Amino acid sequence: MTGPHPTSGLDDVVHQRHRLGILTIAAEAKRVEFGYLRSTLDLTAGNLSRHISVLEEAGLVEVDKGYDGRRPKTWVSITGPGRTALAEEMAALRALLTRHENPPS
Amino acid sequence: MTGPHPTSGLDDVVHQRHRLGILTIAAEAKRVEFGYLRSTLDLTAGNLSRHISVLEEAGLVEVDKGYDGRRPKTWVSITGPGRTALAEEMAALRALLTRHENPPS
Numbered sequence: 254m255t256g257p258h259p260t261s262g263l264d265d266v267v268h269q270r271h272r273l274g275i276l277t278i279a280a281e282a283k284r285v286e287f288g289y290l291r292s293t294l295d296l297t298a299g300n301l302s303r304h305i306s307v308l309e310e311a312g313l314v315e316v317d318k319g320y321d322g323r324r325p326k327t328w329v330s331i332t333g334p335g336r337t338a339l340a341e342e343m344a345a346l347r348a349l350l351t352r353h354e355n356p357p358s
Numbered sequence: 359m360t361g362p363h364p365t366s367g368l369d370d371v372v373h374q375r376h377r378l379g380i381l382t383i384a385a386e387a388k389r390v391e392f393g394y395l396r397s398t399l400d401l402t403a404g405n406l407s408r409h410i411s412v413l414e415e416a417g418l419v420e421v422d423k424g425y426d427g428r429r430p431k432t433w434v435s436i437t438g439p440g441r442t443a444l445a446e447e448m449a450a451l452r453a454l455l456t457r458h459e460n461p462p463s
Binding site (some may be wrong): 257258259261263265268269273274277278280281293294295296301339343346347349350352353356357 | 362363364365366368370372373376378379382383385386398399400424444448452454455457458460462
């Protein structure tokens with residue numbers, strides 16, 4: 254085998270499955286609403302909040318609170334570094350899949 | 359969007375990056391030696407042991423201890439359920455990559 258194993262290119266902040274879900278969905282739009290993330294990923298509000306906080310502290314997403322009419326809303330948007338980190342994760346996953354499908358002999 | 363998000367098909371037992379590394383490498387051979395896993399994945403012995411135990415408790419790998427001459431050795435082999443779980447993880451990752459490259463409009 255040559256070079257590091259593909260899993261060594263994975264970062265737990267991004268790789269954790271719920272955070273990977275949040276980043277992937279956030280990358281598809283300018284911003285996504287908290288309730289949409291919650292229902293799409295089937296998470297409790299507390300669990301989703303916790304994972305968004307980890308991503309926010311790492312600078313990978315930004316959180317904006319506001320109102321839609323009278324209803325308070327929380328919006329999540331992916332940052333530039335968030336897009337970079339997600340692209341790196343996806344590249345590592347692609348390398349892992351390629352290796353799994355074509356194992357070293 | 360239709361159907362559950364691809365990350366909902368990920369299982370933390372398999373998805374955690376070091377355990378994903380262990381399973382991927384174990385799937386490439388009949389059995390792999392502890393020291394080989396340790397150097398390939400760049401883990402401490404304690405950290406690697408802990409992740410192998412999680413996989414063993416879930417029935418995804420088997421652990422055999424023996425000797426190579428006088429040197430004690432630990433061998434790890436993937437089980438049938440381990441291969442099934444890894445295949446499901448890889449299928450979910452493939453779905454995630456496909457969605458990321460072709461986001462829903």
